[in-house]
Amino acid sequence: MLTHDELKAKALRNPHVQAEYNALEAEFTWFAALLQARNRAGLTQIEVAERMGTTPSAVARLEAGGGSQKHSPSIATLHKYAEAVGCTVEITLVPCTQPTPAAGSVAHRKPRVRSGSGRGEQTKETSSRSPAEHPGPNKGVQATGNSVRSAPAIARA
Numbered sequence: 610m611l612t613h614d615e616l617k618a619k620a621l622r623n624p625h626v627q628a629e630y631n632a633l634e635a636e637f638t639w640f641a642a643l644l645q646a647r648n649r650a651g652l653t654q655i656e657v658a659e660r661m662g663t664t665p666s667a668v669a670r671l672e673a674g675g676g677s678q679k680h681s682p683s684i685a686t687l688h689k690y691a692e693a694v695g696c697t698v699e700i701t702l703v704p705c706t707q708p709t710p711a712a713g714s715v716a717h718r719k720p721r722v723r724s725g726s727g728r729g730e731q732t733k734e735t736s737s738r739s740p741a742e743h744p745g746p747n748k749g750v751q752a753t754g755n756s757v758r759s760a761p762a763i764a765r766a
Contacts, residue, residue, distance in 0.1 A: 636674060637674075639674075640672060640673070640674045643671065643672050643690065644672055646691070646694045646695075646696050647672070649694070649695075650695050652693070652694060654668040654669055654672070657690065657693045661689045661693045662689075663689075668690070671686065671690060684698070684700075
């Protein structure tokens with residue numbers, strides 16, 4: 610019978626398994642950071658849930674991840690978790706070393722054209738302003754270079 614480490618080493622010899630394993634590295638690093646932050650704060654999942662205004666099972670799902678297909682938390686949820694454990698969220702965009710995506714992928718999509726006359730809607734042409742010029746719901750998020758930093762939490766009365 611193989612030990613866990615032996616089974617892992619054997620599986621990782623397969624290039625397809627190795628590629629999938631490597632693709633999950635950043636995700637598992639993120640979940641480890643969540644656990645470290647909660648442990649540093651000396652809090653239980655129940656205490657974090659109370660501070661976030663959610664349930665302990667929701668905190669457990671957030672910390673466990675379950676793979677990006679099963680659970681993808683919103684930035685707002687990550688901000689709530691970070692605030693509950695005395696942290697802020699920092700999201701950094703790092704240039705890829707892989708080739709650019711193929712045509713039709715997210716990077717090559719044409720901007721959507723919206724029609725309508727509702728407040729805030731554009732009609733028949735896309736804006737020429739950069740995303741940094743657009744006021745939006747993420748008032749506490751600032752773009753600085755290649756990273757997006759969360760503004761400090763505002764004390765609530």
